[in-house]
Each structure stands twice: as C-alpha cells, then as structure tokens.
Amino acid sequence: MALPQLRVLHTALLTPSPASPALPPRSLPLTFFDVKWLHLPPVERLFLYRLAPDADVPAILSALKDSLSRALGAFYPLAGHVRLTPGTTHNRYDLFYQPGDAVPFTAAEYDVDIDDLASDDPVKVAKIASLVPDLPKGRAVLAVQATLLLPGHRGLALGVTVHHxxxxxxxxxxxxxxxxxxxxxxxxxxxxxxIDRALIPDPGGLYDIYMKSLPPMISNGDEFEFASKKPVVDDKLLATFTLPQQLLESIKGAVAREASRRCLPPPRCSSLLATYSFIWSCYCRAREPTPRGEKRKSYFLFSVDQRARLRPAVPEKYLGNCLCPAIAIAAEDEVAAAGAGGLFAACAAAAAAVEDEVGEGAQGRWDGSVARVKEAVANGTLSVAGSPRFRVYDVDFGFGRPVKVDIVSVANTGAISVTEGRGGSGGMEVGISMPADAMDRFRRCFADAIASLSPLRAP
Known part of the structure; x- marks a missing residue:
C-alpha cells in the first residue's frame, strides 16, 4: 500500500522577536559537553494534538508562528548555526547568531487520521518520518513543521528538529x-x-581530547553538514510501551527481594532505573540467542545531567549541553534471564553506572568518556533519548495537551525514548523502533515479563 504524500502549504522564515538591533551578533563557543554531538544526527520530536471540530486552523497556525518568533527572542541562539570560529585554530566551533537569522516553519497537510498515529501500537516509521522537518543546510540547529492531519483537520502534528x-x-x-x-x-x-558558555570551565582540556576522537571531517576542520535522516527501512516500526506506576513498584520489589535472596544490599532502583532495567532485560531476551558457549556483554547507555553537580553549579535553565554518559555493562545472558534474576542484573549494572558518574572522582574520569562510549557502540549498545523530567505532555499551546509524543529519530539512532506517562497517574512510556520481526519478539517478551511479575504484586 502506497504511503500518503505530504503536501507543503508554505514555509515561513521566522526571526527572533524583538528583532535587531536589540539582538546583536553573538558567538557562543561550543564546550566539551557540546562538541561530542557534532557528528550525530539531530533529535526529532513529534507532538500529536487533537483539534476541536470548530477549531480555527488558520488562526492556530498564525498563533504558532507569532509565538515561535517571540520565544526565539529569548532563545535566539537557536536561530543561528554552528560554524568554525573565525581566527581560531581549525577545530574550534561556535554557535553563531546574527540579525536576520531565522528558523524555518513549514505548514503542511497529510492524509492520515490522527487516531492512526496516536495509538501505542506499532506504526511504520516511513508513515511518520515526513512529519518532522530536516535541518536547513549550513549547520542550522532548529526547524519546525506543523502538519494538519486529514480528514477534517481533526489533528495537528508538530514536528521539532533540534541539533544536539x-x-x-x-x-x-x-x-x-x-x-x-x-x-x-x-x-x-x-x-x-x-546564555553563558563561560559557566562550563575546562581546566583539563576536555574539548581537545574529545575533538581528537571525532570523525576526521569534523576534527580536521573540513566543511561538513549535520548528519541527515537515513533512508527509512520499509518494515521499520515505532511502538510505545507503557509501564504503569504499579508495574514499576513491582519491579522495585522484585529487585529488592532478589538482592535479599542473594544476601546482597539492594541496588538503587528509582522509577527511572526500574524502567531501564525492565526494558533492557526484555530487549536482551528478544535478541537473537548467542551461539552456544559464547559469552556476550550487553551495554546500556543513558545520560546524567551534571548541572547541579559541577562546582560551581550550573543554573538549571542554562542553554547548552551539560550531560555525561553513564554506561551499564553486564553479561547479556544474566540481563536476559527471566523473572527477578534478569531485572536484578540489569538494575545493579544501571545503578553502578549512575554511581560512576555522580560518585567521588567521577569528573576525573571524563577524559575517557568518549572512548567508553565508542566501546559500547562498537558492541551494540542500547541507548536512551529523552527523560520524564522534560514533561513533554505538558506542552500545551492553548488547544490542549498532546495525545502522543514520539522521538522519531530513535529509528535512526537505535535508541529508546523515555517520557513520563500520560494522564498524570505516574508511570513511564518507552518508544522503541525495530523491524517487524524483532518488534514481535520484543512485544512477546514485554508481555511475558509483565505476566511473570503479576503473582509478585502486592494485593
């Protein structure tokens, strides 16, 4: 069956408001936290909204454009682009804004009912890939697309692409x-x-250490464009899996009981770590089995926000990157074990990875973080995009909360997305993209893992 065609209605270039001369040209040097992302593809978020039957669609599009321009007045660096810093060494980059820089806002139509996209069931990635925009050439860092979903303009898909x-x-x-x-x-x-990159000190020369590990097209200072979307594999699917709060409590209980059974202290097991542990265990169980006699390590990578941990602390509203990678490593057969055993192995490894990034001496090991990430990626890591702290289901433009939020770019990166659960009742949502046969295996493992915990749940 042929995929529906996106029809572009118009594209506007929106400048920050207030306009120049209130906003002079400004260069924000990339920090060691920023430069690690130069060679990676952008993050593509898709917000789905239901519109009222009598919604004034032209007024909604006009309000979105006007308010985007005003928001860019505060976040004006996002209207700029990444460039080689003039007059410096060949591998210094900055985020540069000058008056007249603008963000593309594309309005489009798409012949897909919102109910077909808002379900948690698997949807073809090819069906939603066109709902998030590409970044313009020239290493621009932000693009926006508002797509009216037909028939009847009952839905709006808002795609936001940001370079990390x-x-x-x-x-x-x-x-x-x-x-x-x-x-x-x-x-x-x-x-x-x-907006102050001087808040990120670099006494250990981490920028240069990280730059040397990047692909030559970046570290040698050659001209390059940000990585674009990969061609979508025909059978690639994206699905959402919900872990209600009750399930998360069951996971925590199972991990604690398994630790007690092994006469070990229980590992840290927050709701987020419980989510990581459950999904990682299901993922390992759904993989093709290892050849007999072969031992395989499994890697699980997630980010730790360092704003509050730097000295002095960086403000929560700092505009930039302030993340370090936490890498959990465990024997795949242990994480894949059914029941509490697999959950304990996954949670213990994830908790140890957190401690490595927040414990004593963690910052002294940052010089090796890129090498550790490379090792994990080379061995097939499962990584995480997003966080429940971002409250994406609270992004209400005045026509209601989103009925679904996806990170479409996980289909390119192989990551999973994590958000807070909908409806304010707690829990977590996890987005996963896989080919159809692998998705079937994962769904079975997910259901079996829930069933295995059911007898352990508190009445």
Missing part, C-alpha cells in the same frame, strides 16, 4: 515550554534561559 550540539533535552524542552506558554498566553511565562 546546540543544547540538550533540558534546554530544548525549556524552549518548547516557553513557546507553548507564549502561544497559550500562560502567565507567568517560564523563566528565560541562561
């Missing part, structure tokens, strides 16, 4: 909440971003 070298998820979702508040007229508005 400009900022992390904390910053990009701060921008999204600011844009939504401006559109909805919410008072008071979110606090403005803190």
């Amino acid at each position: 070298s400009a900022c992390d998820g904390t910053s990009s979702t701060h921008f999204l909440h600011t844009w939504a508040a401006a559109c909805a007229g919410a008072e008071p508005p979110p606090p403005p971003p803190v």
Whole structure:
C-alpha cells in the first residue's frame, strides 16, 4: 500500500522577536559537553494534538508562528548555526547568531487520521518520518513543521528538529515550554534561559581530547553538514510501551527481594532505573540467542545531567549541553534471564553506572568518556533519548495537551525514548523502533515479563 504524500502549504522564515538591533551578533563557543554531538544526527520530536471540530486552523497556525518568533527572542541562539570560529585554530566551533537569522516553519497537510498515529501500537516509521522537518543546510540547529492531519483537520502534528550540539533535552524542552506558554498566553511565562558558555570551565582540556576522537571531517576542520535522516527501512516500526506506576513498584520489589535472596544490599532502583532495567532485560531476551558457549556483554547507555553537580553549579535553565554518559555493562545472558534474576542484573549494572558518574572522582574520569562510549557502540549498545523530567505532555499551546509524543529519530539512532506517562497517574512510556520481526519478539517478551511479575504484586 502506497504511503500518503505530504503536501507543503508554505514555509515561513521566522526571526527572533524583538528583532535587531536589540539582538546583536553573538558567538557562543561550543564546550566539551557540546562538541561530542557534532557528528550525530539531530533529535526529532513529534507532538500529536487533537483539534476541536470548530477549531480555527488558520488562526492556530498564525498563533504558532507569532509565538515561535517571540520565544526565539529569548532563545535566539537557536536561530543561528554552528560554524568554525573565525581566527581560531581549525577545530574550534561556535554557535553563531546574527540579525536576520531565522528558523524555518513549514505548514503542511497529510492524509492520515490522527487516531492512526496516536495509538501505542506499532506504526511504520516511513508513515511518520515526513512529519518532522530536516535541518536547513549550513549547520542550522532548529526547524519546525506543523502538519494538519486529514480528514477534517481533526489533528495537528508538530514536528521539532533540534541539533544536539546546540543544547540538550533540558534546554530544548525549556524552549518548547516557553513557546507553548507564549502561544497559550500562560502567565507567568517560564523563566528565560541562561546564555553563558563561560559557566562550563575546562581546566583539563576536555574539548581537545574529545575533538581528537571525532570523525576526521569534523576534527580536521573540513566543511561538513549535520548528519541527515537515513533512508527509512520499509518494515521499520515505532511502538510505545507503557509501564504503569504499579508495574514499576513491582519491579522495585522484585529487585529488592532478589538482592535479599542473594544476601546482597539492594541496588538503587528509582522509577527511572526500574524502567531501564525492565526494558533492557526484555530487549536482551528478544535478541537473537548467542551461539552456544559464547559469552556476550550487553551495554546500556543513558545520560546524567551534571548541572547541579559541577562546582560551581550550573543554573538549571542554562542553554547548552551539560550531560555525561553513564554506561551499564553486564553479561547479556544474566540481563536476559527471566523473572527477578534478569531485572536484578540489569538494575545493579544501571545503578553502578549512575554511581560512576555522580560518585567521588567521577569528573576525573571524563577524559575517557568518549572512548567508553565508542566501546559500547562498537558492541551494540542500547541507548536512551529523552527523560520524564522534560514533561513533554505538558506542552500545551492553548488547544490542549498532546495525545502522543514520539522521538522519531530513535529509528535512526537505535535508541529508546523515555517520557513520563500520560494522564498524570505516574508511570513511564518507552518508544522503541525495530523491524517487524524483532518488534514481535520484543512485544512477546514485554508481555511475558509483565505476566511473570503479576503473582509478585502486592494485593
């Protein structure tokens, strides 16, 4: 069956408001936290909204554009682009804004009913890939697309593409909440971003250490464009798996009981670590089995926000990257074990990875973090995009909360996405992209893992 065709209605280039001369040219040097992302593809978020039958669609599109321009007045670096810093060594990059820089806002139509996209069931990635925009040439860092879903304009798909070298998820979702508040007229508005890269000291020369590990096209200072979307594999699917709060409590209990059975202290097991442990265990169980006699390590990579841990601490609203990778490593057969055994192995490894990044002496090991990530990637790591702290289901532009939020780019990166559960009842949502046969195996493992915990749940 042929895929529906996207029809572009128009594209507007939106400059920050207030316009120049209030906003002079400005160069923000990339820090060692930023430069690690230069060679990676952008993050593509897709927000799905249901519109009222009598919604004034032209007024909604106009309000989205006007409020985006106003939000960019505070987040003006996102209207700029990454460049080689003039007059410096060949491997120094900055995020540069000058008056006249703009963000493309594309309005489009798509012949897909919102109910076909808002379900948690697997959907073809090819069916939603066109709902998130490409970044313009020239290493621009932000693009936006608003797509009306037919028939009847009952839905709106808002695609937001941000390059990670400009900022992390904390910053990009701060921008999204600011844009939504401006559109909805919410008072008071979110606090403005803190735009000061001098807040990130680099006494150990981490920028140069990280730069040397990047691909030659970047580390040698050659001209390059940000990685674009990969061709979508025909059978690649994206599905959402919900872990209700009750299930997360069952996971925590199972891990604690298994630790007691082994006469070991229980590992740290927050709701987020419980989510990681459950999904990692299911993922390992759903993989093709290892050849007999072969031992395989499994890697699970997630980010730790360092804003509050630097000395002095970096403000929460700092605009930029402030993440370090935590890498959990365990024997795959142990993580894949059914029941509490697999959950314990996964949780213990994830908790140890957190401690490695927040414990004593963690910052002294940052010089080796890129090498550790490379080792994990070379061995097939499962990584995480997103966080429940970002409150993406609170991004309300005045026409209601999103009915579904996806990170479409996980289909390119092989990561899983993690958000807070919908409806305010706690829990977590995890987005996973896989070919159809692998998705079938994962869904069975997910259901079996839930069933195995059911007898252990508190009445």
